[in-house]
Amino acid sequence: MTRAPRNRTITLTDNERENYRRKLLKIDNPLSLEQILNKVINADISEVVDLLPSRFVDLLFIDPPYNLTKTFNNSSFKQTSVTEYMGWMQSWLEKLIRLLKPSASIYICGDWRSSSAIHLLCEKYFIVRNRITFEREKGRGAKKDWKNNCEDIWFCTVSNDFTFNADAVKLKRKVIAPYRENSIPKDWVEEESGKYRLTYPSNIWTDISIPFWSMQENTPHPTQKPEKLLAKIILASSNEADVVFDPFAGVGTAGVVAKKLKRNFVIVEVDEEYCLYAEKRLDMAEKNHTIQGYYDCVFWERNTLRDIKSNDTRSKKSRFLQPMLVGAQRNGRRYE
Ligand SMILES: C[S@@+](CC[C@H](N)C(=O)[O-])C[C@H]1O[C@@H](n2cnc3c(N)ncnc32)[C@H](O)[C@@H]1O
Numbered sequence: 538m539t540r541a542p543r544n545r546t547i548t549l550t551d552n553e554r555e556n557y558r559r560k561l562l563k564i565d566n567p568l569s570l571e572q573i574l575n576k577v578i579n580a581d582i583s584e585v586v587d588l589l590p591s592r593f594v595d596l597l598f599i600d601p602p603y604n605l606t607k608t609f610n611n612s613s614f615k616q617t618s619v620t621e622y623m624g625w626m627q628s629w630l631e632k633l634i635r636l637l638k639p640s641a642s643i644y645i646c647g648d649w650r651s652s653s654a655i656h657l658l659c660e661k662y663f664i665v666r667n668r669i670t671f672e673r674e675k676g677r678g679a680k681k682d683w684k685n686n687c688e689d690i691w692f693c694t695v696s697n698d699f700t701f702n703a704d705a706v707k708l709k710r711k712v713i714a715p716y717r718e719n720s721i722p723k724d725w726v727e728e729e730s731g732k733y734r735l736t737y738p739s740n741i742w743t744d745i746s747i748p749f750w751s752m753q754e755n756t757p758h759p760t761q762k763p764e765k766l767l768a769k770i771i772l773a774s775s776n777e778a779d780v781v782f783d784p785f786a787g788v789g790t791a792g793v794v795a796k797k798l799k800r801n802f803v804i805v806e807v808d809e810e811y812c813l814y815a816e817k818r819l820d821m822a823e824k825n826h827t828i829q830g831y832y833d834c835v836f837w838e839r840n841t842l843r844d845i846k847s848n849d850t851r852s853k854k855s856r857f858l859q860p861m862l863v864g865a866q867r868n869g870r871r872y873e
Pocket residue numbers: 580581582583600601602603609758760761762763784785786787788789790791805806807808811
């Protein structure tokens with residue numbers, strides 16, 4: 538079948554499947570951190586969690602099957618009661634605690650059906666710090682219900698000693714009503730492409746695009762998380778060289794973004810096909826460190842690609858961006 542010219546969905550050839558399959562880690566006895574670092578483990582997390590080392594995780598990102606009936610390639614998850622979903626989560630979550638450093642942060646994703654179970658479990662095991670809600674703008678409206686347009690991410694820590702780099706996750710937005718004091722712009726700057734303000738992020742994220750066919754990160758996975766979303770979490774809650782762990786890795790978004798941002802990763806996924814896509818994406822990240830929507834060390838609002846490009850090629854006048862641009866060029870960051 539011929540693809541639409543703008544379709545950039547990642548595919549796998551038979552040759553790639555064979556090569557990437559050889560890279561996957563299968564484990565049946567306890568392994569050290571060196572043996573698992575920056576590897577894709579093809580396994581059921583419940584079967585291998587006891588074989589992983591203690592206290593190696595700086596950032597735990599969990600994106601489990603939500604409490605929905607959903608097919609993931611060769612397996613499927615069946616919607617159940619909140620209580621049963623909670624029991625299922627508890628069966629693996631309490632075993633993951635041993636893997637965490639005392640300074641670790643934990644992020645757990647869910648939709649409205651799973652959120653209450655996640656909250657109660659998080660409260661049992663961790664210090665609950667916040668609930669992020671992100672706008673998940675995809676799909677048609679529902680005729681007999683409100684369209685489900687958001688998801689939650691619960692943010693927790695093991696202790697009160699934890700990393701939070703707020704300056705690394707600033708948002709660049711257009712100023713709608715620019716205010717001046719004594720004719721001088723108040724907290725905003727004018728660039729050739731418009732007037733902008735840099736703000737600290739809140740717990741409502743409306744700047745996230747769900748991967749779709751014309752995005753270069755897109756794969757056939759039905760619930761792949763956007764790289765931009767992972768970039769916010771990883772930049773805020775880890776430092777370079779830290780270890781990011783994802784026990785329900787899908788096509789490896791957490792590992793890919795960790796690699797792009799110079800962190801280490803360990804990821805586990807039960808489905809071999811998804812592991813192969815993760816390997817391919819990790820391979821692609823060797824050469825391409827760009828993250829859609831994150832340029833010049835700031836997160837841009839959705840659909841601002843034209844502004845970003847014109848900013849890059851024409852203006853470079855921005856007072857607050859100039860030092861960041863220099864840093865980005867030094868790091869070899871390129872624009873797409
Ligand atoms: C919501 S998806 C994760 C998507 C991922 N965040 C990404 O961006 O690609 C959940 C994943 O968990 C995997 N999974 C389900 N049960 C699992 C288990 N017991 N151990 C490991 N992976 C599992 C599914 O195959 C699915 O790919």
